[in-house]
Amino acid sequence: MTKQIHLAAHFPGVNNTTVWSDPGAGSHIEFDSFKRFAQIAERxxxxFLFLAEGLRLREQNGKIYDLDVVGRPDTFTILAALAAVTEHLGLTGxxxxxxxxxYDVARQFASLDHxxxxxxxxxxxxxxxxFTGENFRRGGFLPQDQRYERARTFLQTATELWDSWSPTDLLANPDSGQFVARPDAGAYGHHDDHFDISGRFNVPSPPQGRPVIFQAGxxxxxxxxxxxxxxxxFSRHGTLEDGKAFYEDVKGRLAKYGRRRSDLLILPAATFVLGDTDAEAQDKAHEVRRQQVSxxxxxxxxxxxxxxxxxxxxxxxxxxxxxxxxxxHTIARGRASVRRHDDILATARAWREKAEAEHLSIRELIIEVTARQNFIGSPQTIAETINDYVQQDASDGFILVPHITPxxxxxxVDRVVPLLQERGVFRTDYESTTLRDNLGLRPQTEQGTVDGVAS
Structure with a gap:
């Protein structure tokens, strides 16, 4: 059966992928940039639109990393504002x-969903x-073996808060015309090693029941x-073979949680460079990389x-x-990329061998080893490649990261999307008003559960 492709747009954080020298590179703090970006995606x-988040400016050699100075406004503030200027686009924070x-996060997402x-x-x-933990009251961090345990119970607790209201808990008072709640609406209690809270959740059941849940680890x-x-x-496996291996690994884990393969979408991040021909796109891509890596x-x-x-x-x-x-590691503080090299000496050795074999300078090597351009070519080539990835189960779609925002x-949107629509693998209009329905996902309440967490 031919699969339908899912596409999303990632507004990147302050980073080295944006070509800041291009006149089209706009502000990453002014609302108009987010509005224009979202409305292009909706067109x-x-x-959905995807926003990353950073909780502290990163440092290098004891100074603020020069590509991370501007920062960005609060995620919920941006998404709430975008809700007013879009009609169908999902809003992912x-x-x-x-x-x-x-309690705070559940309340904010329930409010955004409404x-x-x-x-x-x-x-x-x-x-x-x-380093990030210093910004918070605890002034520290969790060991790696505990951070996913806290995340699991955090999500479980938020789910209990969303589920503390049922769709029938909010009633219209015929005398006053106001809405009133049933006596037990919003009552909750959660007690474990991480959270010991109880009370009344004060936001009625969200339209989706629960927000759509993404994970990026x-x-x-x-x-x-x-x-x-x-x-x-949100996967970073952008090649066909890596994507297929990751896809099968993660999809293969679903059955033990009582879930179908279609209950979890796999959406790698992907960059693109378009040209009228494949050769023109390759030349343009090379120039983009040189602009990205000074x-x-x-x-x-x-x-x-x-x-x-x-x-x-x-x-x-x-x-x-x-x-x-x-x-x-004290050189680059707060950069996740530092952790991606399991064997630092082996990586350094491989980089040296590549540089020597190909006669590459430091800059030329870094351009090669940090390349993030997944799709390069004419609109026809890119449409065909994206469709091949999805039909071969390397992904269910892609979260696109342009090198110029907004x-x-x-x-x-103007040159590739119409070709996917002509192939019958991408929608010509939205099917529903909710993100969950547009993604083709079953309600969480119809899926399996693990430890009381809807899954």
């Missing part, structure tokens, strides 16, 4: 389960470092958390692996002969 009939509390008419979604993430614990409790997983940025990336100050190195020269420092999504 393309995308499922990344909210941390390590440094927030279930304000948007059933379009709210939560990307549940954890935080791994004390790639570890074993992250995959299990997604299989047990999420509606979609000499200074290349040195910063190399320092994140080497864990040393390399500011005295020439980015157009060879890699350092000295090995990375394996001690405590208007960089426009060419994809």
């Amino acid at each position: 393309g009939k995308f499922d 990344t909210i941390n389960s390590t440094f927030n509390e279930p 304000l948007s008419g059933g379009r709210a979604a939560w990307n549940v993430v954890t935080s791994w470092d004390a 790639d570890s074993h614990d992250g995959r299990e958390f997604a299989a047990s409790s999420a509606d979609a997983i 000499g200074q940025t290349a040195i910063r990336f190399l320092e994140q692996l080497w864990n040393r100050d390399l500011s005295h190195y020439d980015p157009d020269g060879p890699l350092p002969q000295e090995d990375p420092d394996l001690g405590e 208007d960089g999504l426009g060419p994809f």
Whole structure:
């Protein structure tokens, strides 16, 4: 059976993927940028807009990382404002389960779901470092083996709060015309090692029952958390073979939680570069990469692996002969990319071998090893490639990250989406008013449960 493709749009945080030197690169704090981006995505009939979140400005060599200075407004504030200027687009926010509390988060998402008419979604993430924890009252962090346990029970608690109201708990008073609640509406109590709370939840049942739940972790614990409790997983596996392996691994975990393969969508992040021809797109992609990775940025990336100050190195020269420092990582604080190298010395050795074999400078190497361009080509090539990935079960769709915001999504909407529609693999209009229905997901209450958590 031919699968339907799901598409979403990611408004990136302050980062090195945006080509800031391009005149089309807009503000990442002014509301007009978010509004234009969301309305382009909705014009393309995308499922949802996705916002990342950062709870602390990152540092490198003891200074604020130069690509992270601007920051971004609060996620809920942006999404609530976008609910007023869109009609169908889902609104997905990344909210941390390590440094927030279930009552606040459940209340905010229930409110957003009401304000948007059933379009709210939560990307549940954890935080791994004390650096971020310094911004919060606890002043610390959870060990890695506890952060997913807290996330699991956090989501369980939030679910209990959403479920504390039933659709029939809010009644119209015929005398006053006001709505009144049944006496036991919103009553809850949750008691475990992480949360000891009870009371009355003061937001009636959201239109979707519960917001759509996303998860973005790639570890074993992250995959299990997604299989047990999420509606979609935000994957970073962008190649066909890696995508197929990840897809089968995660989908294969669902049955033990009483879930169908269709109950969890797998949506990798993907960048794109369009040209009139494949050759033109390749040339453009090369230029984009050079704009994304300046000499200074290349040195910063190399320092994140080497864990040393390399500011005295020439980015157009060879890699350092000295090995990375394996001690405590103090060069790049708050950057998740530091943790993605399981064997730092092996990675450094592989980078040296590649640089020597291909005669690459530091900057040229970093351009190669940090490449994030998944789809490069003409509109026809990109439409065909995306469809192949989905039909071959490497993904259920993609979350697109343009290198120019807010208007960089426009060419994809205008030139690629019509080709997917002609193939009959992408909608020509929204099927429903709620995000859950547009994603083709069953209500959580119809799915299996684990430890009392709807999954």
